[in-house]
Amino acid sequence: MILELVLVVAVISLLLYLFNENCRPSKFPPGVWRLPVIGSLPFLKMPLHEHFTTLSKKYGKIFSLYIGNFPTVVISDANMIREAFKLDALNGRPDSRVFTERSWGKKRGIIFNEGKDWTEQRRFALKNLRDFGFGKGTMEQLILDEVCSFREYLKKFTGSPVSLNREFNLPVLNALWHLIAGERFSFDDQRLRAIIKKLVDNFKAADAGGAIFFFPWFTKLAPKLSGWEAFFSVLKPTMTFLSEPVDEHRKTFNPDNLRDLIDVYLNEISKTTDKTSGFYKDDGDKTIKTVMLDLFVAGAETVSTTLNYSLLYLINFPEVQEKLQKEIATNIGSKLPSLSDRPKMQYLEAFIAETLRYSSFVPNGVFHCALETVEFNGYVIPKGTNIFPNLWQVHFDEAVWGDPKNFRPDRFIDENGHYKKNDNLMPFSVGKRVCLGESLARDEIFLFLTSLLQKFSFEPEVKGSPPSMEASKQGGLILQPQEYKVVLKERTV
């Protein structure tokens, strides 16, 4: 009996070995074993970014695995990521039902699009957002309006422990929404709050290696069990919500008075005669709604997560908070902060950099896909390979940072007390797909943080016992902090 068992195990091992040796493309980076159909999934552990870090110690800064039948390469070195994302051939997005179902069965819009249509849409959105004030004084004024309203709104929370977890979404979304749709939301808008909550829950559910992304057959076979049903339950209400301003704009559209991004899209759609263009007729209608969804999701969740982590670190490190408040008192005083104050706020700049590094809340970036087979770093990356940049590892590499597990803004300060840039910090990714909202995000983080620290102090619920700085165990595309409470105290400068 034992002999038979040993024989069976030996034959299976041999078959697996032969399968792994013969089914790997030649010169593919070394990496994790795979099984037929399910690929390397049984050999992976959550959270993925941490397991990828362990794996890279074994296989190197570029290694491979299989998600189902999809070859996947993980890159964990800043320079290699920079080189890879310079290449057009490595700037696609994977084929996944998750990326296409949200845009009428086809890749559209910006975030999950690729090729000629992606280039056209990204360029168009960026140019027109800039024309309407993105990265200019107009945007600053819009953000400051939100900052002022938000500070007033926060006053009702002072004195007793409160969770501000979901409070940042609307104020940070509002400035961008003004450019997109010419309107702002009330901080108490219950319908929108419910949509954002669901979207965030879905981010958590969408674990980067999860079935939902790479096993279309499973999501069709078992929509409930695979999480597909829950994942998409939010799509319909969100799309209805986003369609309303588009329909409203159509009714009052005047080509001689383009009021915001929606009008500019409607204008482009009305002018387009090229049937292959993403702006053509019905396609144009689907494009505009997908772009709105892209900007809505990215705009609502990322900056607010950064502010959430910032507060968490401030209450964990009261001496850092005090230093920041002193910097504000010295350089800004009691006037409303503005972007022109930024060069004077060197320690705050370092604090923001350290917050983005330490939280690394988009740990695996947004995965890319090879549009063509390329030779890279001595290996071959075949067309169709998924590429994960392990940004988390780049930000926690001991060889680069020395003591990455310590939260220490001073690592970004030079001997003259000035902010010191480090090219290994890449929370917005790099290359041609670098985050489209980086400048807006940086402006918002700066203005919100300075204004909040000017008017409030932040303390833990229990004095001397600050909440954990570990991210919530639930993985996903975005790592959220664990729910925590904070006590706000009003202050005057």
Ligand code: HEM
């Ligand atoms: C701290 C805040 C933010 C962080 C850390 C962040 C991070 C990222 C990352 C890592 C990517 C993936 C880039 C790649 O594929 O290599 C990305 C893409 C993107 N982000 Fe952001 N983001 C932030 C804020 C925003 C905001 C406020 C907007 C709204 C305008 C935005 C819009 C986008 C868009 C549209 C893309 C897709 C770009 C493309 O595929 O061409 N992001 N972001």
